[in-house]
Amino acid sequence: MRKNIWLACLVVLLAGILVACNSNDNEKAGTDTSEKKQAGSDNQEEVTIKFHTHGNEASYNWSDTIAAFEEEYPNIKVDLVILSEKGDTNEALQKLDLEAASGSQLDVLMFSDPASYAERVDLGMVAAIDEFIEEDGYSVEEDYKVNTILNDHYYALPGKFNPWYVLVNKDHLQEAGLEVPTEWTWDDFQDYAKKLTTDDHYGTFFHGPQNGGWMEYMSLALASKEENSTFVKENGEANFDDPMFRKTLAMRVEMEKEDKSATPYADILSQNLHYRNQWFNQDASLLLIGSWMNTELGGTDQFPLDFEVGVAPYPINEGSDNNGFTPVTTDYMAVAEKSKQKEAAYTFIRWYTTEGQVVQGKNIPSWNGVDETEFADIVDTILDDTVSPEKVDKESLINVLTNAKSSKLIPPVAGQAEIYQVVNDEYEKLIYGEQDLDKTIDELQKKATAILESN
Incomplete structure (x- = not known):
């Protein structure tokens, strides 16, 4: 409720700001196209754009990246x-909202997740960039691995590409007589985990749910779908009656209770277990996790690597013709609605999400224009910053990253946090034996529908 009140207040403040700026924006609109065509030319007037980001220098190499852009577009x-100097996305978002409400200059905005992106689009903080994309003559769906469309319009371009994958302890695989999978189903994943489980370690570790967070572990098979891959369908209805959600819950119960191949949920909570410790200490052979782990795959000073690491793709659903769909995180690069330099701001986000990603060298780009050599160089740069890069199967990592695909983006809904908590609560009743699978799904569908209707 407090969040809704805050957003409502912000809408009022932004509305006043936008009205005040509207005449200036309209005057600017007539000259934007000609300015863009002359971007970087000697006879174009110099402009300064402000770029607000949650990313710090250590994680994003801004000094070199921005210098390269300004050299190309003087x-x-x-x-x-x-x-946020510590890269705290929540702190950054709060400060950005205050900047917008106070009337500060906003030109380029970076959002770290789809919820933040979609909410600010709804607030009118973000400008549609369809006309710029059309003028440049490319398709976002074809040019990028992440499609950022919302309500049939584009408001952002995707920066980094962090798909989920499965980290594999190759030493454990060798002992079990198994190979690193290049294509597998959830049934295969479950079978691998069972065969890899010994007295010394579990086959896998699921780091969620936890107090309404880490919901990726509640939508495993659901997330392998191209469309309607989340708890709420594109049409706004609850999605807990999807067969792939049922499969996810059934698999979690079977792996913990019958196969004994997954770390018990009760142990995770009571012992405050974390996926990094479980992985690097070799307490689990398989780890489903996001590819932000690329920067740690070869080990760190805090978590040294004492085994060989392979990377397997996110499993697919049985009989699926569309391989590679996986949960993906990215940076949503947007142009502020109140910006008086929309052309210049767009020029920056298009460059940053293409050539700029290669220059930055910190993340795998969402851009499909990176050739094999550049891609391998980026991976080398990332792994070289780890302690033991030679222990990482680079070929399997590249194969997974190049073939992963993002499911269709579904805008977050009002009450989503409530739904997450309900999923958490009902799952705990299931895993603790307080209710069966059918009862869990019925309760989730009923309670989520009530939340959606009330919002």
Whole structure:
């Protein structure tokens, strides 16, 4: 409720700001196209755009990245505003909202998750960029691995590409006589985990749910779908009656209670177990996790690596013709609605999400224009910053990253946090034996529908 009140207040403040700026934006609109065509030319007037981001220098290499952009576009200067030096996305978002409400100059905005992105689009903080995309003559769906469309419009371009994958302890695989999978189903995953379980370690570790968080572990098979891969369908209805959600719950119960191949949920909570410790200490042979782990695959000073690491793709559903769909995180690069330099701001986000990703060298790009050599170089750069890069099967990592695909983005809904908590609560009743699978699904569908209707 407090969040809704805050958003409502923000809408009022933004509305006043946008009205005040509207005439200036309209005057600017007539000259945007000609300015864009002359971007970087000697006779274009120099402009300065402000770029607000949650990313710090250590994680994003802004100094080199922005310098490269300004060299290519000498008439566009970028004034970087780091909203959280520690890279805290919640802190950054709160500061960004205050900047917007106070009337500060906003040109380029970076959002770290689809919820933040969609909410600010609904608030009118973000400008549609369809006309710029059409003028440039490319398709976002074809040019990028992540499709950022919302309500039939584009408001952002995707930066980094962090798909989920499965980390594999190759030493454990060798002992069990198994190979690193290049294509597998959830049934295969379950079978691998069972065969890899010994007296010394479990086959796998699921780091969620936890107090309404880490919901990826509640939608495993559901997330392998191209469409309607989340708890709420595209039409706004609850999605807990999907057969793939049922499969996810059934698999979690079977792996913990029957196969004994997954770390018990009760142990995870009572002992406050974390996936990094479980992985690097070799307490689990398989780890489903996001590819932000790329920067740690070869081990760190805190978590040294004492075994060989392979990377397997996110499992597919049985009989699926569309391989590679997986949960994906990215940075949503947007143009502020109140910006007086929309053309320049768009020029920056298009460059940053393409050539800029290669220059930055910190993340795998969402852009499909990276050739094999550049891609391998980026992976080398990332792994070289780890302690033991030679222990990582680079070929399997590249294969997984190049073939992963993002499911269709479904805008977050009001009451989503409530739904997450309900999923958490009902799952605990299931895993603790307080109710069966049918009862769990019925309760989830009923309670989620009530939440959606009330919002």
